[in-house]
Amino acid sequence: MKEKITTVYIICLLFVLCFGLACDLDRWQDSSSRKQDESSGFFSAVLGETEGLISALLYLKADVYFHRGYYPSIFDNTSESTGSKMEKTAGHPDEHGHNHEKCEKDYSREPLDWIDRFSRSFYPSVHVHADEIPRGQKEILPWLKLSATFDPHRIENYTVAAFWLRSLGKINEAEEFLRDGLRANPGNPELLFELGKIYKDDRKDITKARNILELSLARWREVTAKEKEPDTFLLQQILVHLGQLERDQRNYPLAIKYFEELKKYSPNPQAIQKQIDEMKEEMNKSAAN
Amino acid sequence: MGIKLNNIFALAGVSMREMYRRKDFYVVLILTVILTLAMGSMNFFNEPGVAGYIKEICLLLIWIFALVIAITASARQIPSEIESGTIFPLLAKPVTRTEVLVGKALGCWIATGVALLLFYLIFGLLAASWEHSLDFSLNIQSYFAHWVMLGIVISMAFLGSVIFAAPSSNTTICLVVVVAIMVLGRHLNNLSLNMSEPLRTIIQVIYFSIPHIELFDFRKLLVHNYPAVAWDKFFLLLIYGIAYSLIFTLIACLVFNRKRLR
Structure with a gap:
């Protein structure tokens, strides 16, 4: 008991x-x-650090779709690459994937043996990009959206998806997705820059574009203030777009100011100086009239 | 020693009926349809006709489920007969051990082929409904390549079932070997170039001796809408697969004929 x-x-x-x-x-x-x-939301609470890994894999999958399955495995030797071709194409406003430069994902080599030669008939062994077939780039989009769902802080998901959505003529969807990105990453200069481009190039809303691009520039300066060697690629892009916008509005003094700053970072300062000279000449002509 | 085809077909019929009585296949078929439809119902930027990711997920499920069905069904055929003792009345009839093994293997192969056909029909229907087009040649090639690949896997599992004591260990080993070949098979020779002797020669011997089942994987071609494979190359691939299936079945028969059953 x-x-x-x-x-x-x-x-x-x-x-x-x-x-x-x-x-x-x-x-x-x-x-x-x-x-x-x-x-981060639901996935962050459930998956913890794993969500970053899943997001990276999904982003890689989008790159595989950009190359239509022609993609090197970890065992294939590729030339040194610093980022996906999909991202680079999306990052350069003047390069829309129709360039004929050698792609980093070119890993073709002579077949080593008969099995290697024979196997090439049964998997993609010809390098074609998704944007080279009509509306082929749409297949990339689900992976980018899923990747952004898992890791809303991966900025390239939003910028790359916005680029391809714009190329498909889906301006509203691109803006909506970028705004999703800005909600998860408030004041991100890259996202603001992409949004500014939409207003400048697609919506032709100059006032909004100017405001957003100027905000993007201010945010870039704020973010990189403490960095010793900041990455100036984004800065150059913002300055180019702001300079072009002001030049098109015949606001030459401000355009010259942006181009002068751009000259410091540009790999081709002579071309920038030439544009500055042209604008100064235009200003003098207007003053004379 | 003569082999009677009637006996083989009768035994194949028995193992086919046994496989269809099990519920595994129906469950995975419904699961594949539900998962694919769930993925397909997602809206990505209001863009119609985006089908790549749906096809990829559907084909991945088909590959995983077909592999699991084929290996688990084949691995238990002979051991269950031995364990329950039903192998003795079976062999007391005018049936040889070779006929028993070949009949059961054939039954498994045909049954998985029919199951695979249903999977591919559903895949074709779903893909066509999303893309509004279907490459019949590539889908047919993909189905037959997959089926012949399963033939190799089934014969490997039968060989394992007469070597290893338990079906569970055989199933695990077969799955590990198949996944390893799928992932590494194509790259072994390339990897061996960076190795020193004698490892290099050993890896090369393995590379040239293993059945390259990764060659039968046409998923990338289907997902990215590539044209069908050249038919001469495709038939060569089928012959390659059938040859490996026959080799494994023959070795399994030799081992089974010498095996002490109790």
Whole structure:
């Protein structure tokens, strides 16, 4: 009887201990999940660090679709590459994938043996990009959206998807997706720049484009203020677009200011100087008239 | 030692009926349809006709489920007969061990072929409904290549079932070997070039001896809408696959004929 009572006491004690621990853990979990929810949402709370890996894999999948399955495996030797071709094509406003430069994903080599030669008939062994077939780039989009769902802080998902959506004429969808990105990454200069391009090139809303591009420039300066050697590629792009916008509006002094700054970073300062000279000449003509 | 085709077909019929009585296939078929339809119902930027990702997921499920069905069904055929003792009344009839093994293997292969045909029909229907077009030649080639590949896997599983004691270990080994060949098979020779002797020669011997089942994987061609494979190359591939299936079945028969059953 005494043993029975002791057992009941032990069970009660363990129950109280478990209850207390559960309450404490619940409070701790609540605060940690709130933190995660604030930063990333559902997937972040459930998957933790894994979501970044899944997002990276999905982004890679989008690149595989850009190359229509012709993609090197980890065992194939490729020339040194610093980012996907899909991203590079999307990053250069003047390069729409129709260039004939050698792509980093070119890994073709002479077949080593008869099995290697024979196997090439059964998988994609000709390098074609998705944008070389009509509306082929649409197949990239699901992977980018899924990748952004898993990791909303991967900026390239939004910028690359916005580029391809614009190329498909889906301006509203591109803007909506970029705004999703801005909600997850407030004030990101890259996303603001892409949004500015939509207003400048597609919507032809100069005032909004100017405001957004100027905000993008200000945010770039803010973000890179503490960096010793900031990546100036985005800065150059923002300055080019702002300069072009002001030049087209015949606001030459401001355009010259942007081009002067661009000259410091441009790999071809002579061409920039030539444009500055042309604008100065135009200003002088207007003053003379 | 003569082999009677009637006996083989009768045994094949028995193992086919046994496979269709099991519920595994119906479950995975419904699961494939549900998962594919769920993925297909997603809207990506209001762009119609985006089918690449749906086809990829559907084909991945087909490959995984077909492989699991083929290996698990083949691996248990002979061991279950031995374990339950039903192999003795079976062999007491005018049936040789070779006929038993070949009949059961053939039954498994035909049954998985019919199941695979249903999978590919559903895949074709779904792909055609999303893309409004279908490359019949490539789909037919893909189906037959997949079926012949399963023939190799089934014969490997039968060989494993007469070597290994338990069906579970055989199933695991077969799955590991198949996945390893799918992932590494094509690159082994390339990898061996960076190795020193004797490892290099060993890897090259493995490379040239293993059945390259990764060659039968036409998924990339289907997903990215490539044209059908040249028919001469395709028939060569089928012959390559059938040859490997026969080699494994023959070795399995030799081992089974010498095996002490209890």
